[in-house]
Amino acid sequence: MASLRKATFQIQPLTPLWxxxxxxxxxxxxxxxxxxxxxxxxLEACARSVGINVPDPVADPQEYDPDNPDDLDPxxxxxxxxxxxxxxxxxxxxxxxxxxxxxxxxxxxxxFRPRKGMVEDSTWYYGKSRAHKVPAWTGAFELDIIQSSxxxxxxxxxxxxxxxxxxxxxxxxxxxxxxxxLGLGVIQLLGRTASQEGLISWLDSFKANAPPxxxxxxxxxxxxxxxxxTREDDESDSxxxxxxxxxxKAKLRDKFRPKVDTARRLRHQLLGESGERPIRSKVSISLPxxxxxxxxxxxxxxxxxxxDLCDSYKQLPGLPPTLPHAVAAHFEDDVIPSLPRKxxxxxxxxxxxxxxx
Numbered sequence: 287m288a289s290l291r292k293a294t295f296q297i298q299p300l301t302p303l304w305x306x307x308x309x310x311x312x313x314x315x316x317x318x319x320x321x322x323x324x325x326x327x328x329l330e331a332c333a334r335s336v337g338i339n340v341p342d343p344v345a346d347p348q349e350y351d352p353d354n355p356d357d358l359d360p361x362x363x364x365x366x367x368x369x370x371x372x373x374x375x376x377x378x379x380x381x382x383x384x385x386x387x388x389x390x391x392x393x394x395x396x397x398f399r400p401r402k403g404m405v406e407d408s409t410w411y412y413g414k415s416r417a418h419k420v421p422a423w424t425g426a427f428e429l430d431i432i433q434s435s436x437x438x439x440x441x442x443x444x445x446x447x448x449x450x451x452x453x454x455x456x457x458x459x460x461x462x463x464x465x466x467x468l469g470l471g472v473i474q475l476l477g478r479t480a481s482q483e484g485l486i487s488w489l490d491s492f493k494a495n496a497p498p499x500x501x502x503x504x505x506x507x508x509x510x511x512x513x514x515x516t517r518e519d520d521e522s523d524s525x526x527x528x529x530x531x532x533x534x535k536a537k538l539r540d541k542f543r544p545k546v547d548t549a550r551r552l553r554h555q556l557l558g559e560s561g562e563r564p565i566r567s568k569v570s571i572s573l574p575x576x577x578x579x580x581x582x583x584x585x586x587x588x589x590x591x592x593x594d595l596c597d598s599y600k601q602l603p604g605l606p607p608t609l610p611h612a613v614a615a616h617f618e619d620d621v622i623p624s625l626p627r628k629x630x631x632x633x634x635x636x637x638x639x640x641x642x643x
Contacts, residue, residue, distance in 0.1 A: 302422035335630035363442035382425030447484025
């Protein structure tokens with residue numbers, strides 16, 4: 287057998303990286319399983335955007351059947367399923383754990399008496415620790431992608447080029463690791479700026495015409511950046527984060543407060559809800575980070591806006607014409623795509639800097 291391949295990536299977190307353990311505490315080292323989970327999530331979103339049928343691996347776990355191998359979806363062939371082991375492993379080395387506030391508390395307009403101008407505290411939590419500060423990963427680290435058995439070019443089509451491009455896509459528009467809805471996980475790949483066209487080739491080989499099926503898809507997502515304002519020298523991290531990221535989230539939530547059931551359901555489905563059956567926010571706004579070239583502080587945002595939410599939004603009066611308009615306008619972004627995207631493969635090519643044929 288030919289020697290197994292290995293690729294090493296230098297990753298710099300631009301906002302803290304969280305890889306929590308079973309107790310929702312940031313582990314003593316970077317946990318590769320948390321990175322694998324978000325890498326799989328983004329490959330699933332890419333695959334669905336080009337019509338590949340990819341079930342939810344949690345709600346509908348897949349199983350490899352040697353008598354019917356084509357029944358296993360392409361993403362499970364890369365990242366594994368019951369009876370089918372992925373052909374690579376991740377090894378993370380280095381990085382620094384630095385404290386971040388355990389909770390972010392801001393004042394926001396009252397949900398109950400908005401006309402009287404009252405405010406109330408809103409709080410976001412990182413983990414379950416009772417300490418004032420909790421650790422998260424902030425320093426650069428190395429990530430090895432190690433081929434653990436022979437690639438199968440006719441079946442799973444896993445390659446280091448595919449995984450390299452997936453990380454590059456995440457670095458350009460997404461987030462790595464858990465808690466993106468709390469602003470974590472924006473990364474930079476150091477020394478890697480060019481696509482190896484592995485992701486494009488993989489998507490092109492499996493593309494089909496299946497609908498997303500109510501699951502995350504690049505075809506139903508918008509991406510962008512916005513100004514984070516000016517950071518004062520005497521501001522603490524928590525003050526700065528609260529003034530930008532979390533107040534921004536609160537203001538976006540307030541846009542969907544008409545006193546009708548449709549608006550309430552839309553707000554919870556779009557921006558999340560706590561309780562016995564929590565709903566994860568479909569809008570992620572990063573913590574502020576500084577562009578090394580200009581020194582400017584910015585946020586990255588991305589939002590998954592599935593068709594049923596877009597249809598519900600149209601029933602609300604007095605708002606921008608479409609849900610993508612409403613979200614983009616909140617970030618003062620004038621680049622507003624029409625969803626669903628007609629050519630997601632073209633968008634992915636452009637994001638990776640690959641020439642569009």
